[in-house]
Amino acid sequence: MSIKKRARTSHVGNTIQLIGPLIKKHWRAYAGLTAVMLVDLALTLGTASYFGKVTDAAVGSRLSELTWLIPVGAGLLVLTISVNFFDTFFESAAVYGVTRDLKEALYQHMLLLRTGTMNSLRSGDLLSRFGNDITAIQNMLGSRLVDVIRLPLIYLSVFIYLFQISPVLSMVSWGIAPIAIAGSMIFGLLLRRNSRKVNRLTGDNTQLVNETLQGFHVVRSFVMERLLVRRHVKQNQDLYNLEMKSARLRGFYYAGGATASALTFLVSLCLGAYFVSQKTLTVGALLTFITLVEHLVYPLTSAAGNWVNFQKATTAVERVQEILRLPVEQNQVPPLLQTADYPCEPVRSIEFRHLTFGYEPDKPVFSDLNLRIPAGKKTAIVGLSGAGKSTLFALLTRLYTPQQGSIRINGRSIASLSLSGLRESIAQVPQETFLFNGTIRDNLRLGRDVAETDLVRAARIAALDDFIRGLPQGYDTEIGERGLLLSGGQKQRVAIARALLKNAPILLLDEATAALDTETEARVKAALDHLMEGRTTIVIAHRLSTIQNADHIIVLEKGQIVQQGPHERLMTEKGLYRRLHLIGRDTIASI
Numbered sequence: 001m002s003i004k005k006r007a008r009t010s011h012v013g014n015t016i017q018l019i020g021p022l023i024k025k026h027w028r029a030y031a032g033l034t035a036v037m038l039v040d041l042a043l044t045l046g047t048a049s050y051f052g053k054v055t056d057a058a059v060g061s062r063l064s065e066l067t068w069l070i071p072v073g074a075g076l077l078v079l080t081i082s083v084n085f086f087d088t089f090f091e092s093a094a095v096y097g098v099t100r101d102l103k104e105a106l107y108q109h110m111l112l113l114r115t116g117t118m119n120s121l122r123s124g125d126l127l128s129r130f131g132n133d134i135t136a137i138q139n140m141l142g143s144r145l146v147d148v149i150r151l152p153l154i155y156l157s158v159f160i161y162l163f164q165i166s167p168v169l170s171m172v173s174w175g176i177a178p179i180a181i182a183g184s185m186i187f188g189l190l191l192r193r194n195s196r197k198v199n200r201l202t203g204d205n206t207q208l209v210n211e212t213l214q215g216f217h218v219v220r221s222f223v224m225e226r227l228l229v230r231r232h233v234k235q236n237q238d239l240y241n242l243e244m245k246s247a248r249l250r251g252f253y254y255a256g257g258a259t260a261s262a263l264t265f266l267v268s269l270c271l272g273a274y275f276v277s278q279k280t281l282t283v284g285a286l287l288t289f290i291t292l293v294e295h296l297v298y299p300l301t302s303a304a305g306n307w308v309n310f311q312k313a314t315t316a317v318e319r320v321q322e323i324l325r326l327p328v329e330q331n332q333v334p335p336l337l338q339t340a341d342y343p344c345e346p347v348r349s350i351e352f353r354h355l356t357f358g359y360e361p362d363k364p365v366f367s368d369l370n371l372r373i374p375a376g377k378k379t380a381i382v383g384l385s386g387a388g389k390s391t392l393f394a395l396l397t398r399l400y401t402p403q404q405g406s407i408r409i410n411g412r413s414i415a416s417l418s419l420s421g422l423r424e425s426i427a428q429v430p431q432e433t434f435l436f437n438g439t440i441r442d443n444l445r446l447g448r449d450v451a452e453t454d455l456v457r458a459a460r461i462a463a464l465d466d467f468i469r470g471l472p473q474g475y476d477t478e479i480g481e482r483g484l485l486l487s488g489g490q491k492q493r494v495a496i497a498r499a500l501l502k503n504a505p506i507l508l509l510d511e512a513t514a515a516l517d518t519e520t521e522a523r524v525k526a527a528l529d530h531l532m533e534g535r536t537t538i539v540i541a542h543r544l545s546t547i548q549n550a551d552h553i554i555v556l557e558k559g560q561i562v563q564q565g566p567h568e569r570l571m572t573e574k575g576l577y578r579r580l581h582l583i584g585r586d587t588i589a590s591i
């Protein structure tokens, strides 16, 4: 098999593989659409024959025949209206049912993607797969899919029917068949090539808009507007050019179809009129014929149009499948739509044993790292930027899997624990708090079933309650997509309240580097002290002054533990910890 042919087969194979099971699931809607299609076909032939009969009865002055033809006409009308209704109904069920399930599969798969994979994806490109690509696939579903049977069936049945009326006239449609088929093949290929470029560029464009929105503070402070506008104008213009090229191709294609249709009609009418004048055809038969002759043209041109849509859809299917084929987090991920309970047992020990890990295997961040975190105590991790502090957190929460060695909680390797169970037992307060679109209550609960008293208690401990009660709708105040209403300190306290509500035995704290004012800092510190009570806490310390009371301090340098112990002992040693203190600067990250 040639490469091209194999590629073509694999597009069709991919599409069937992705869409097939979903269509099977919605078979009732497709069965309904097929039944409606058959009734519609019978109605098309019946209505054309009815026109002929009414005309011949009128020309022959057969009034008695006309009186019984009237109720038949009314019946045909009622049937036509019913067919339209059911067609719309089944069409919607068939199209939206499949796309709903497809979007769901894509979203759930995205949620479970490995952290490394997730980091490598561009958000704009991913968003365009949910938008443009799903729409392109949508255009291939429903009646477009039923057309695979409907169009040949219409062509064949109308041809046989018209052949009985006039064999010569029905042959006229044969003249356009090869042109329509060849045209569709060429346009299909050209359009597909174009739509691939359009998809890629739409992804870039969505990415740019997304980044502008996410980083608008940077955009403003670095006066990037002109640069971004220039980039956007170029992308938009390229997209416009490609869309116009597609439009030109479609225009030629539809114009060709319309010309074929008009020509067939004209030739049939002239030839038919000649046959009527020769008395070899009745006026009614001619009327029936020219009513139906269009049905010998549009199945060919529509089949070609559908082929074009199918071509576009196959590129979209490829892009959706690219995501669906990415590996998900290994084992123990619970079915996403089931509720699950993960009882958190008390922590007796956390140990890193002979751990080797690198984001890229040949560039290890840690090599044979051994580390013991005392249970129920506060351990601080200190180190210069890039030493591997955040990576330790990422490994403990199993965002990444080490190449060698293990991390053990209460003696059990975390690789053998349920992923959700592990993450339920760890609460994290990150440096940057992400706020979801919604109310402050939603942002504190994060989907958990929390009693109102617990919610208020957590907000009070996090020194947020007074502030929240001062908001127009209290806990139900919308705080916007990125919490634009909240200050840095308030956002951090939201993160503390979330961790309090999670009530997990292990606490990971990434200390905020941004300096807070003295009063806010005191409130945040009090909230943190409360949060740390009775938990095994690991703090990434960015400021030396905040960790002097830690039970244990680990000093990391380039992925190695160079010192560990309490503050007083580390100060007596000649090492990095003392050097950092002697430099006399509090913020480590800036060194």
Ligand SMILES: Nc1ncnc2c1ncn2[C@@H]1O[C@H](COP(=O)(O)OP(=O)(O)OP(=O)(O)O)[C@@H](O)[C@H]1O
Pocket: 119, 359, 360, 365, 383, 384, 385, 386, 387, 388, 389, 390, 391, 392, 589
């Ligand atoms: N997602 C990633 N992909 C590839 N390399 C990474 C990734 N995250 C971190 N690194 C690299 O791993 C090393 C350790 O980074 P890590 O973020 O753990 O350091 P850190 O001590 O937390 O630094 P900082 O104090 O600046 O946050 C660095 O060399 C960094 O460039």
